[in-house]
Amino acid sequence: MDIVKTTKDVAQKAEEKVEKGLEVVKETFNNVASHLPLANLAKHDNDKFTIEVDLPGVKKEDIELKVEDDYLTVTAVRRYKNEVKEDDYYLRESNFGVISRSFVLSDNIDRDKIEAKFEDGRLYLTLEKVESKKTKNISIK
Structure with a gap:
């Protein structure tokens, strides 16, 4: 050998x-x-943040937003059906699944002022700082 x-x-x-x-x-x-939606975080000024979550193929009524402890969780159900009917064949492909993404909320985010808007397959979340943590300009006398 x-x-x-x-x-x-x-x-x-x-x-x-x-x-x-x-x-x-x-x-x-x-x-x-494929079950974790992509997200972008943007800071607009010192007091406001936006999270954009891509949810293609999801309907507004299939989205759930929940704040629990220090987490903001986006959960959605994606239902996709591709159907082709021809004279000599029939094709149907379906895709169903739950997608979810969680974001940690710092102590300076006001949980009562979180806003959500859904448009063209994208969820826009707006977060504001609590009033006591917002940037304040101080005038000089």
Whole structure:
């Protein structure tokens, strides 16, 4: 038995298994990512923030917003149906799933003044600082 050839064979098999494992991990992350909506955070001034959450294929009535403890959670149900009817075939692909994203709210965010607007597949959340934490200009006498 040639030890060099055996070592090369073992190394090649190990490499193939690692590559297959990476493909499974990549597929898993893609599946998880499809259930995590993308979001952008913008600071408009010293006292107001906006979070934009992409929710394509979601209807307004299928979105739930909840503030619990220090978390603002967006949960939505995505229902997608692609249907093709032709003379010689029928195709129907459906996709259904719950997507969710949570954001940590700092102590300086006023939980009672959070506003939400949904437009063209995008949820706009506006957060304001509590009054005592807002920036104040002081006049000089």
